[in-house]
Amino acid sequence: MGPFDWLPRAPLEPLQLDWLQGVELAVLRLDCIDPLISGNKWFKLTGHLAQAQNARGIISLGGAYSNHLHALAAAGKRFDFPTVGLLRGHPQDTPTVLDLKAFGMQLHWLGYGGYRARHAPDFWLPWREQYPHLHPVPEGGGGIAGALGCAVLVEQVRAQLPALGWTDYDGWWLAAGTGTTLAGLVLAEAGAHTVYGAMAVPDDHGVAQNVESIVQGGYELVDASRGGFAKVDPLLLEFIETTEQACGLPLEPLYTGKALLALKVQIEAGRFTPGTRLIFVHTGGLQGRRGFIA
Known part of the structure; x- marks a missing residue:
């Protein structure tokens, strides 16, 4: 097989939402790299x-x-x-x-x-x-091979910072299903920036163990599962609809919707101060929302 030399570049876009409260957020649009082979x-x-x-x-x-x-x-x-x-x-x-x-x-x-x-x-x-x-x-x-494949995303983001008017950022925020993409970002960052993983699955799915088998330190995990994998509630669906209307960013309820809602909760709780610059990774997966959102 292979070799495969297709390595698409995802656009980095600023995200404007009322609840950001002075936190600056840019989204790495992995959902835009291809109509079918989408996301991370x-x-x-x-x-x-x-x-x-x-x-x-x-x-x-x-x-x-x-x-x-x-x-x-x-x-x-x-x-x-x-x-x-x-x-x-x-x-x-x-x-x-x-x-x-x-x-x-x-x-x-x-x-x-x-x-x-x-x-x-x-x-x-x-x-x-x-x-x-x-x-x-x-x-x-998953595994170390999958994580290494995701490490290039750090380079893609850094190359696009000047277009945002940014010289640096403070951390990453993304959904974690297996933790593989998160681990890849941690490997590439080598301690330069914290990677925050919003766990879309409960603790017993082994995200922490998966990540710990690849990297030690440089990340934080927060619960974003809303009660379990694929658990969807009216508040989440309303948040997704409101967000799409406000900024046009398409989300799905299993990963990206849960992750962005968890960030909103953290910001409203004072976790991130105004002026903090975060990279939100849109991990794709929009095909999966066909079973949840009409």
């Missing part, structure tokens, strides 16, 4: 694809609304390599799953118990036997 997913994949030079394709895991599998299947179709998806739960035709099929991804449904076993030491053995020529990628494109 491609950057995570680049690290794994670099390790898959001797493989014919990729096999990975995700749910029925998985942004990671969606981007992987789209990449496989565009760059002509086979993809296999191991899915949580039982067969269902969500908009995401229909896309996966259209992109040519081979799907296997593991049920819920089978999917929970994904961290077991022998989980991959039968799949390696069935697909010996495919390279396995962890859920969400």
Whole structure:
């Protein structure tokens, strides 16, 4: 496979919202890099694809609304390599799953118990036997390889600061599902700026452990899960609608909406003082909102 030399650049845009209270916010629009291979997913994949030079394709895991599998299947179709998806739960035709099929991804449904076993030491053995020529990628494109693929985002932001009239910034703010992108930013920052991860999943999903396995220090995690993964409430949906009307930034309720709402809560609590400059990473995933927002 590969090598793949497609490395899109995401625009950095100022964000004006009433509740910022003097905090300056710029958003790195990873949702704008491509209509299908959107968000941070491609950057995570680049690290794994670099390790898959001797493989014919990729096999990975995700749910029925998985942004990671969606981007992987789209990449496989565009760059002509086979993809296999191991899915949580039982067969269902969500908009995401229909896309996966259209992109040519081979799907296997593991049920819920089978999917929970994904961290077991022998989980991959039968799949390696069935697909010996495919390279396995962890859920969400996680691990050190995925983190290293995201490290380039720091360079992309720094190159665009002059257009904002900024010479520097104080930190990053982004949603954390596995913590892989956050870890990549921490690696690239090397202590220069704090990376704040708004956890879109509860503690028992292992975000802290995932991050700690890659980096030590340089980041903070805050709870943004609103009660659980994929938990959506009227306040969150109202916030997303109000934000889109106010500044035109499209959000989805699983990650970016939760992360930006959590930032609002932190600012209103006095966590960040006026004049603080933050980079908000729009991690994409807009395809997944088809199951939540009409």
